[in-house]
Amino acid sequence: MQLRCFIIILILxxxxxIGAVNSICELSYTQQNKLYSYSLASSSASFPxxxxxxxxxxKVSSNGTVVWFxxxxxxxxxxxxxxxxxxxxxxxxxRCGMGCSAxxxxxxxxxxxxxxxxxxxxxxxxxxxxxxxxAKGVVVKMWHQGLELNCSLSVSxxxxxxxxxxxxxxxxxxxxxxxxxxxxxxxxxxxxxxxxNGLGWFSTLLIILLCLFGAYLxxxxxxxxxxxxxxxxxxxxxxxxxxxxPHRVQSLFVSLVQRFRGPSERYRSSYSPVDF
Numbered sequence: 208m209q210l211r212c213f214i215i216i217l218i219l220x221x222x223x224x225i226g227a228v229n230s231i232c233e234l235s236y237t238q239q240n241k242l243y244s245y246s247l248a249s250s251s252a253s254f255p256x257x258x259x260x261x262x263x264x265x266k267v268s269s270n271g272t273v274v275w276f277x278x279x280x281x282x283x284x285x286x287x288x289x290x291x292x293x294x295x296x297x298x299x300x301x302r303c304g305m306g307c308s309a310x311x312x313x314x315x316x317x318x319x320x321x322x323x324x325x326x327x328x329x330x331x332x333x334x335x336x337x338x339x340x341x342a343k344g345v346v347v348k349m350w351h352q353g354l355e356l357n358c359s360l361s362v363s364x365x366x367x368x369x370x371x372x373x374x375x376x377x378x379x380x381x382x383x384x385x386x387x388x389x390x391x392x393x394x395x396x397x398x399x400x401x402x403x404n405g406l407g408w409f410s411t412l413l414i415i416l417l418c419l420f421g422a423y424l425x426x427x428x429x430x431x432x433x434x435x436x437x438x439x440x441x442x443x444x445x446x447x448x449x450x451x452x453p454h455r456v457q458s459l460f461v462s463l464v465q466r467f468r469g470p471s472e473r474y475r476s477s478y479s480p481v482d483f
Contacts, residue, residue, distance in 0.1 A: 364394035
């Protein structure tokens with residue numbers, strides 16, 4: 208019985224993890240009747256793991272600072288794990304690097320490398336690199352709120368259907384904020400045409416006018432019912448006007464038609480010629 212419960216809990220945890228990965232790695236953006244859809248973790252024939260590194264992690268270094276990270280998931284180290292102190296927030300000393308999505312190491316303790324967690328799977332967000340040019344790619348940002356520092360890592364996934372290039376540069380943009388970039392086909396959007404299904408300005412204006420008209424009728428009816436004591440159909444405000452409105456519109460239409468068509472034959476025949 209306990210084994211069955213354990214298996215059920217494990218399956219539910221796996222399903223939850225897969226759903227979380229899909230949600231943080233998907234992005235949709237609409238611009239000018241075009242829908243740009245990104246799904247970084249979706250598998251393809253050439254890339255069964257999507258944008259995720261098949262090694263279990265990406266690695267980039269600059270000026271003595273080393274950063275390991277994985278996109279859309281936690282890191283896995285089958286070889287060459289991080290060797291640094293203070294890895295308690297990212298797997299501990301025995302599983303260093305396998306408890307977070309981004310880890311930074313630099314030499315600050317007498318020349319020894321010290322680890323700092325700068326990203327977690329639970330805090331990954333995805334946004335466009337440039338909203339003016341949505342097809343350029345996306346930025347995956349991850350962060351971690353530590354006891355002393357709030358750190359983050361931003362990875363730009365640039366669209367390139369022809370090649371894959373891992374991170375080569377690491378930029379420090381804050382006290383504990385870093386940025387890098389990769390090129391990958393997973394950074395290319397699936398573009399669909401929406402055929403202008405959204406509401407235009409005229410439809411929006413019409414809806415607003417209808418809502419205002421409905422509010423006017425309700426407010427007037429409530430006032431006449433509770434404050435004036437009117438019952439029945441007479442609670443409708445300006446009932447006489449609304450009843451006569453169709454006849455008014457018809458008369459206006461007939462008047463306009465007669466004005467553009469000129470006098471009718473019957474009207475002209477009512478006069479007889481006079482000889483002098």
